[in-house]
Amino acid sequence: xxxxxxxxxxxxxxxxxxxxxxxxxxxxxxxxxxxxxxxxxxxxxxxxxxxxxxxxxxxxxxxxxxxxxxxxxxxxxxxxxxxxxxxxxxxxxxxxxxxxxxxxxxxxxxxxxx
Amino acid sequence: xxxxxxxxxxxxxxxxxxxxxxxxxxxxxxxxxxxxxxxxxxxxxxxxxxxxxxxxxxxxxxxxxxxxxxxxxxxxxxxxxxxxxxxxxxxxxxxxxxxxxxxxxxxxxxxxxxxxx
Numbered sequence: 001x002x003x004x005x006x007x008x009x010x011x012x013x014x015x016x017x018x019x020x021x022x023x024x025x026x027x028x029x030x031x032x033x034x035x036x037x038x039x040x041x042x043x044x045x046x047x048x049x050x051x052x053x054x055x056x057x058x059x060x061x062x063x064x065x066x067x068x069x070x071x072x073x074x075x076x077x078x079x080x081x082x083x084x085x086x087x088x089x090x091x092x093x094x095x096x097x098x099x100x101x102x103x104x105x106x107x108x109x110x111x112x113x114x
Numbered sequence: 115x116x117x118x119x120x121x122x123x124x125x126x127x128x129x130x131x132x133x134x135x136x137x138x139x140x141x142x143x144x145x146x147x148x149x150x151x152x153x154x155x156x157x158x159x160x161x162x163x164x165x166x167x168x169x170x171x172x173x174x175x176x177x178x179x180x181x182x183x184x185x186x187x188x189x190x191x192x193x194x195x196x197x198x199x200x201x202x203x204x205x206x207x208x209x210x211x212x213x214x215x216x217x218x219x220x221x222x223x224x225x226x227x228x229x230x231x
Contacts, residue, residue, distance in 0.1 A: 009154070034219075043118075043204055043222035090156060101172070102220065104156035
């Protein structure tokens with residue numbers, strides 16, 4: 001069965017510091033990978049996606065993610081966090097074996113301290 | 115402006131009642147989805163529709179029903195058979211369904227918070 005794991009439930013980071021959110025998946029083939037962000041009480045916004053090609057992908061709001069097939073990971077990074085980055089972040093995976101439906105991780109809540 | 119609207123934002127239901135959550139999109143997307151979000155569990159797929167007059171069960175369809183009579187509308191009914199309906203419900207859409215249901219970017223609405231009293 002497919003699964004998506006976000007090992008960190010909650011991360012606190014100082015404004016201006018770097019941020020890395022972890023995502024691991026278990027799939028047989030090359031999956032399609034996404035990172036979404038959700039502000040409290042709101043819908044989800046796509047930060048970036050990976051389908052193929054360059055394993056380092058750039059997204060909106062200064063985020064990037066790196067696909068590592070050997071580690072089955074797709075970690076999200078930002079070099080310098082702003083207070084507005086405080087939100088919940090979801091990793092999602094889709095592949096052909098599941099009719100391309102998306103499976104979501106449980107999410108990581110990011111708190112930014114001044 | 116193009117987007118997805120969900121109404122109402124907050125909904126309260128008494129036990130034993132059916133309620134219907136609205137989802138409308140003006141993006142001209144073929145595929146639409148309903149997710150349920152509970153704290154610490156991420157999003158779980160309830161139903162999805164790749165085309166008008168067709169829809170498929172997701173991972174947690176029991177106690178829910180949907181219809182897709184128009185391309186822009188995908189209402190979700192939470193029936194009295196759903197034992198634990200209190201949750202945040204998110205509707206999403208993507209450009210096309212078919213074999214590309216998953217990888218196309220899904221655009222999300224603002225959500226409806228349902229509380230059972």
